[in-house]
Amino acid sequence: MGGDPVDEPFLNKLDMGVVFSQQNSDLQEAVQFPMAVPLLPFPVEEVFLPGSVKTLHLYEARYLAMLEEVLSNPGRNKFIGHVVVEQLGDPVGSRASAFPHAFVGDNFVMLMGTLCRVLEVKSLQVGALVKVQAEARIAVTRVSQVQPFVRGNVEAVQDGPLQDRQAVQQQLQQLQTTMQDLQNLSMKFRSKHTAALQHAMYWWPKAPLIPAAAAAVEVEATPSSSSSSSSSSPDSAVLLKEDQSSTSEAANNNSSSSSSGSSPAADLAETAARLSFAALQHVPEASPKEQLKLLRCSVNALETDDTSARLALAQQHMGESLQLLAAKCALKSLQLS
Structure with missing residues (x-):
């Protein structure tokens, strides 16, 4: 999909230039919901929990255009939505009923997602490496764009009150x-x-x-x-x-x-x-x-x-x-x- 996870040994072999970095910054600004963000689709094998970090290799033109738009955002924080998507024709498509925050489209289901903050971007000869931090669970409420990349409105998902x-x-x-x-x-x-x-x-x-x-x-x-x-x-x-x-x-x-x-x-x-x-x-x-x-x-x-x-x-x-x-x-x- 043009947003493949990358292993560290691969990173060490490349001559890279940092074009954006917020890794060592703890400064924060308020995050307002609902929020419109680009959405990167992933299979369920790539589920991404808050607190986790991973590096993506973006190389397709549509995802590089998405990255350029994200980095041009005037806000301090640069966000991308990481969503688990399944086709309705898949044998496991019925699992959508198990996810209370799933978004059902015409021929797909966005089961779950996390809002990711961009920590660092390194340019490559082909594409870019993007390090992202999963910050919070999100639910997609509306898909507003599908070309050249997917964009949607999202809401934060919080846990319920503690019982004990x-x-x-x-x-x-x-x-x-x-x-x-x-x-x-x-x-x-x-x-x-x-x-x-x-x-x-x-x-x-x-x-x-x-x-x-x-x-x-x-x-x-x-x-x-x-x-x-x-x-x-x-x-x-x-x-x-x-x-x-x-x-x-x-x-x-x-x-x-x-x-x-x-x-x-x-x-x-x-x-x-x-x-x-x-x-x-x-x-x-x-x-x-x-x-x-x-x-x-x-x-x-x-x-x-x-x-x-x-x-x-x-x-x-x-x-x-x-x-x-x-x-x-x-x-x-x-x-x-």
Whole structure:
């Protein structure tokens, strides 16, 4: 499709010139929805979760025209929509009913999508390499253009209110521990997946460019009358502060109080939602079977609006990945001894 993912070894062989870069910038500006953005179609095998980064090789004339238009946008942030598309004639086309935010066209279905911020563009002799950061889930509400490239209107998709904040806090802490252990083990392997994992763990504690759990903020603004609800417990704020203090120093230095003025419950909902996405990453030495399982988990993660369910999904998969990677590290140590 002219927007192929690129592996790092390929990048290292090319003589490239940077024409745009925002990789080291943490400055943000408000993002307004609905938003009209170019849409890049991908198969379900290329599902892209918030917190993840990848590099695309754009070489077709229509996608280079799209890139030129994106970069000429006067706003600081340059956005592209990454959407999973299936033809209605496909045997799996009926899956559209499983995705509440799917957009059904005449002969296609846009099942799910993420809004991607352009981090860097490098010119090539043929085309360009575009590094993008997935920032948030989006739903396509209207396709306004199909030639020379697809453009559509999108809305942000947020998770629903937390049903049990104390349970989510515990899930958050457990997943944080798992990911820290996984990150430490992955450092023993030279792999592009190690860098991607580090980037995702750097991304999730930062102030959100686009809230992942805005619904929780709204609910907190109008508290429930139920005095027995766990939301009324001061323990939530204490637990949140303890959890935030355990976050890596690099991440904390870059997270700001976007939520300054927001409640601890809203902060918890936001950080939990972001980690539930960012945690689902490839790990070094993963087998094809493990990669397929991650793909299925990623699809389910984009489909659900339940933060707790996604945290449980991420914990189960990444916990298993941690055990497998620990075993591989042990074997590697034996071979070196």
